[in-house]
Amino acid sequence: xxxxxxxxxxxxxxxxxxxxxxxxxxxxxxxxxxxxxxxxxxxxxxxxxxxxxxxxxxxxxxxxxxxxxxxxxxxxxxxxxxxxxxxxxxxxxxxxxxxxxxxxxxxxxxxxxxxx
Amino acid sequence: xxxxxxxxxxxxxxxxxxxxxxxxxxxxxxxxxxxxxxxxxxxxxxxxxxxxxxxxxxxxxxxxxxxxxxxxxxxxxxxxxxxxxxxxxxxxxxxxxxxxxxxxxxxxxxxxxxx
Numbered sequence: 001x002x003x004x005x006x007x008x009x010x011x012x013x014x015x016x017x018x019x020x021x022x023x024x025x026x027x028x029x030x031x032x033x034x035x036x037x038x039x040x041x042x043x044x045x046x047x048x049x050x051x052x053x054x055x056x057x058x059x060x061x062x063x064x065x066x067x068x069x070x071x072x073x074x075x076x077x078x079x080x081x082x083x084x085x086x087x088x089x090x091x092x093x094x095x096x097x098x099x100x101x102x103x104x105x106x107x108x109x110x111x112x113x114x115x116x
Numbered sequence: 117x118x119x120x121x122x123x124x125x126x127x128x129x130x131x132x133x134x135x136x137x138x139x140x141x142x143x144x145x146x147x148x149x150x151x152x153x154x155x156x157x158x159x160x161x162x163x164x165x166x167x168x169x170x171x172x173x174x175x176x177x178x179x180x181x182x183x184x185x186x187x188x189x190x191x192x193x194x195x196x197x198x199x200x201x202x203x204x205x206x207x208x209x210x211x212x213x214x215x216x217x218x219x220x221x222x223x224x225x226x227x228x229x230x231x
Contacts, residue, residue, distance in 0.1 A: 041224050104149075
């Protein structure tokens with residue numbers, strides 16, 4: 001099935017460093033979302049973006065919805081140990097009002113590891 | 117607790133067997149989605165139900181089937197299991213329709229191991 005291209009695949013950083021990851025697609029999406037998954041758990045929504053060009057922050061996290069609607073990036077500033085995990089981008093298209101939202105298409109994930 | 121309940125949390129079964137995974141969506145959510153996550157892989161969409169009706173199908177094998185009941189809980193049935201079916205299976209729910217905001221809420225998953 002289709003997956004979004006997410007990079008980098010993995011990152012090894014030191015605590016306190018900033019992190020940047022991005023996601024690209026060949027298709028346009030109406031909504032971009034960023035999720036974080038801890039081991040053995042389901043993904044948890046971090047940030048949702050609804051409009052091309054939109055820049056949204058959630059604490060130390062900042063995400064942007066690309067102007068072309070085909071990409072998005074996520075930045076994490078001043079990383080801390082609890083930031084460790086796998087980050088997934090996801091794109092979503094809206095269907096008509098009588099239907100549920102279309103499925104999310106997920107990126108391949110970025111595994112973040114903090115080196116002591 | 118996300119509000120999406122999946123049972124069982126772990127399941128170990130033999131090849132050729134059949135299992136049923138259960139999902140209770142968040143209160144008020146009408147849409148249920150099933151995803152499969154193999155080891156170190158992303159999430160692959162399997163199937164979506166909205167208010168009891170199938171809405172979208174992804175890469176779901178013919179050996180797999182799902183349904184959503186009148187009380188909105190959903191079950192994913194996996195039959196003639198193969199070793200390659202070992203994975204985490206996630207259920208997610210959303211309000212659905214034009215009241216939906218974005219994305220969905222995931223359950224904590226069922227880890228299926230086929231031996």
